[in-house]
Structures are given as C-alpha cells and as structure tokens.
Amino acid sequence: MMALEALSSLDDAALVERCRSGDGQAWRELVSRYSRYVYAICIQAFRLPREEAEDTFQDVFARAYERLEGLRDGSALRPWLAQLTRRTCIDHLRAAARGGAPAEMPDAGEVDRNLMRIDEAVAVHQAMDELSGDCREILDRFFCRDESYREISDVLGIPAGTIASRISRCLSKLRNAYLGRSEPREPS
C-alpha cells in the first residue's frame, strides 16, 4: 500500500488504476482531490440548496465508484466526473420536481458558463501547485490575501521596489503552467 503523500503525487490516470485494483486509500485520495470540484458544481453551477447538494455529492461518488471501470482514459477523470455530477444534479432536480418540491432547472447556457469558470479555477489551482514556493506565496499574498507591496516586502524580506516585477514574473510562470494544463479533454 502506498503512503498518502505518494498517492497525492500520482496523476489522475495512475490514481484511477490504483482505485480499480481495489486500493481503498487511492479511492479516498480521489474523493479528496475532487470533492471541492464536485461540490462546487452542485452549489455554483446548479445552485442546489446545501442539503440537496450534500445528498447529490454522495450520489456522485457512489456512482463514480460503481462506474469507474467504464472510464476508458483515466487522465480524463475530471471531465468524466463533471459529466457524472451534471447528470446527477439534473436527476435530483427532476426527482424534486416530481415530488412537488419547488425545483427550478437552471438554464443550460448558464450551467455551461459556470462549469467553465469552475474548471478554470481548478486549473489555476493546479498550475499554482507547479510553481516554486516563493512564487506561490507572493501571488497568494497579493491576489488572495490583498496584502500590500510593503507587507509582502516585510514578510518575505524582498526589497519593496522589486515586488511588482516579482509578481509579474510569477504570473508569467503561472500562465505558462496553466496553458500547459488547460488542453481541453473530452470525457471518455
């Protein structure tokens, strides 16, 4: 059995292979890797109420576990999970409507746009993981934590006058990493 750290460094194709061989820790790693993604589709793309989103989330991973053998290309895990989540959300909304609950089917175009945004966010996060620790930290501090050049300079010990250029260089690296990752894949 592989250590958890080693599992987290596996790419999707290798992780799917290990899940198929019955490795329970690999399955937990798969769920952990994609739980935020699946939940984001339920909440942001389909606007499910929290309780329904949690039920749908459970169903998605139950279906994924049952159907993983049918995934031909393990590297297409993310789009495959997106499609599975989409179908599961629609099933939940239809079941709610049949049961008389107020359920509104979201506009397909809006769902597509939200899915694209979620995919982009995931790709940016994954690209961030490929950067050096310094670059990750400087980008996180400026763009996510809204820290000023001076605060960043004080914490990281970098001359204040070079912070803007450093951020630009790190963004350029992030862009390259992102473009390297964002080749579109079709679910298999």
Added chain:
Amino acid sequence: MTTLHTDQTLLGDPATGGRAAAVAGAMAAELTRAAARAREWEDGPGAAAQATALVRRLLELGEIGREAHAEAVRALAGADDHRLAELLAAAAEAPLLICSAATDTALLAATVAEHAEAPVWADAAAAAVLAAGAAAMAAHLVSINLAVGEDDRRALLARDYERTASEAAARARRAG
C-alpha cells in the same frame, strides 16, 4: 455626446472623502492597466493583472470605509456613544488601507511609465500622480481621525505611504 444628469453621482450617497480617495485611486489603477497593456513588454501582462486587482481592492475599500464612516458619524451624534472609540478606530482603518493600495498603484504606475513610450508614458505618469493624490487624501483622513494621535502608528504609517507615493509620482514624471 454623453448626457450628464445633475443627480448622477460618482461617489454614491453619502459621498465621503474616503470613498473619493478610493475612487480616485481606482481610476489611477485603471489608467495604469490600460498603459500596461498598450505596449508589449515582459512584465506588461503581470502589471495589468496587478492593476486590475488594485481597482477591485480600492473600490471595495471605498465601500467599507463609507460604512465605517457612517457608523462613526452616528456614534458621534450620540446614538451609540459607548462604542465611539471602537467605531472611530474602525473609521481610521479603511483610509489607511486605501492609502496603502493607492501607494501600490503609484508604484505600479511608475514602473509602467518607465517601460512605456509616448504617448502612453504620459498616461502612466498621470496615473502615478493621481494615485499619489489619492494616497495623500487618505493619509489626511487618517491624520484627522479623532482616535488617531499625531504619533500614532497609523498616522506615521499613512505619512510614510504618502511620501512613498509622492516619490513614485516624481519618478514616473521623470521617466518621460
């Protein structure tokens, strides 16, 4: 031709000094973004992205500052005087953050001005001057806050930001 209506407002209601400083800083950041995109250079896209983040940050701070200002004014009027010190301190924090973000805008605009050519250089230099003005406005608002003494950490920091922004504006002007 654009029609201007006398009831239109740039600053919202009520208009406050903090909101004005934030909007001025955001305009400077937007001008910086346009100048950064106008010519291809290695750091241009990164500078434009930073300018975009500063526009968003300044506009958010303008709103936060307006709410903090309104609460402090209500407390000063006697409606909530047991929280007066706390509310005044909160009202000083937003202009300090606006001052900091406007200073970053001036620094970024100066960097862009140093890499730009005419006529874009003039826009980047103008952005740096406007951002320095916004930083000075915000520093003034910090210094006149009743909860802030002359040697208070916030007053000293605001004056330091103001000086940095002013130096950046001077650097941007010389860049042409």
